[in-house]
Amino acid sequence: MRIQKHLLPMAVSAVTLAVSGHAMADTWKMALGDAAGGTQYELGKTFAEFVEEKSGGEVTIDLFPNGQLGSEQDTVNNASMGILDLSVLAINNITPFSPTVGVLTLPYVIQSPEDAKTLTQGEIAEELTQNTIRDAGVRILGWAYSGCRRLTNSARPVASPEDLDGLNIRVPKNEIMIASYQSWGVNPAPLAWSETFTALQQGVVDGQDNPYITIDTMKFYEVQEHVTDSCYVFSLQPLIISEGKFQSLSPEMQELVLEAGEEATDHSYDFLLESEEAIKKRLVEEHGMQITQPANDEQQWIEMATGIWPDFYDSIGGKEKLDQALEALGRDPAPQS
Numbered sequence: 001m002r003i004q005k006h007l008l009p010m011a012v013s014a015v016t017l018a019v020s021g022h023a024m025a026d027t028w029k030m031a032l033g034d035a036a037g038g039t040q041y042e043l044g045k046t047f048a049e050f051v052e053e054k055s056g057g058e059v060t061i062d063l064f065p066n067g068q069l070g071s072e073q074d075t076v077n078n079a080s081m082g083i084l085d086l087s088v089l090a091i092n093n094i095t096p097f098s099p100t101v102g103v104l105t106l107p108y109v110i111q112s113p114e115d116a117k118t119l120t121q122g123e124i125a126e127e128l129t130q131n132t133i134r135d136a137g138v139r140i141l142g143w144a145y146s147g148c149r150r151l152t153n154s155a156r157p158v159a160s161p162e163d164l165d166g167l168n169i170r171v172p173k174n175e176i177m178i179a180s181y182q183s184w185g186v187n188p189a190p191l192a193w194s195e196t197f198t199a200l201q202q203g204v205v206d207g208q209d210n211p212y213i214t215i216d217t218m219k220f221y222e223v224q225e226h227v228t229d230s231c232y233v234f235s236l237q238p239l240i241i242s243e244g245k246f247q248s249l250s251p252e253m254q255e256l257v258l259e260a261g262e263e264a265t266d267h268s269y270d271f272l273l274e275s276e277e278a279i280k281k282r283l284v285e286e287h288g289m290q291i292t293q294p295a296n297d298e299q300q301w302i303e304m305a306t307g308i309w310p311d312f313y314d315s316i317g318g319k320e321k322l323d324q325a326l327e328a329l330g331r332d333p334a335p336q337s
């Protein structure tokens with residue numbers, strides 16, 4: 001496994017391939033939207049090491065962190081077209097291509113790592129995987145669990161939705177997340193992940209949301225002072241493979257790749273549980289971030305945002321899909337709209 005800090009110019013890599021007169025290992029490319037370190041990287045690295053070891057070096061995997069291979073949404077297109085092998089990206093950046101996975105990003109459905117595991121490792125996940133193959137031409141092989149998305153901003157403590165007044169908040173280009181902010185009374189700015197740090201740094205936007213681990217990996221503490229300890233969406237980051245690539249593999253290699261995905265998923269879950277608290281502490285103690293608790297146990301945020309659920313029943317495949325998820329989590333069905 002190699003981690004590519006910068007892309008090689010095309011001419012150089014072509015020459016390298018052309019002059020090496022013997023059979024070379026098959027080298028796959030994996031895009032990571034985040035910087036090295038963090039949950040995307042842990043998932044990708046564990047997957048790559050497993051595949052390389054178990055294939056006896058027949059396959060090597062190069063990791064390209066920091067959005068070097070394009071925005072997260074671009075990588076779905078590229079994998080779908082077969083010009084990229086693998087990508088690790090946030091689930092919210094797959095939803096535009098395969099809307100039924102939106103059930104995982106409806107606000108306040110997933111409230112804990114255990115909930116996230118339940119919905120990504122059972123029957124519901126299997127159906128969503130089949131849907132992404134059908135809709136987007138990519139197959140979900142594994143999941144990184146990054147924790148709840150926390151609102152950060154550079155201006156002031158935010159405890160209740162009214163505190164957002166006048167703040168320009170970046171959101172992914174995801175209809176559900178845009179609607180969540182609209183329910184809290186603001187019009188957020190949809191921006192690609194690869195453009196987010198610069199937009200925060202230049203003050204084009206005042207805030208964004210992502211988990212503690214991502215805030216740390218992406219060094220957002222350099223440009224954001226305040227964090228709200230909210231949990232409106234749990235950040236799931238699937239590892240996808242181009243379905244064309246997957247189908248071109250031998251049955252043994254397909255099996256190996258699926259096994260590697262499971263191994264990497266287990267590792268990612270443990271990584272979250274082991275590291276999130278320490279990272280949160282470090283953000284405060286070493287980087288001076290200030291954490292604000294949401295007012296009234298987040299009740300106002302929850303009431304306003306869950307009001308958007310019915311607007312997305314059609315896109316997720318019907319209210320019954322949400323009810324099925326809630327039931328798997330041991331909760332009551334969604335209220336009738």
Ligand code: MLT
Nearest residue numbers: 033034089090172193214
């Ligand atoms: C986003 O905010 O677009 C993503 O959640 C970022 C990520 O992939 O970590």
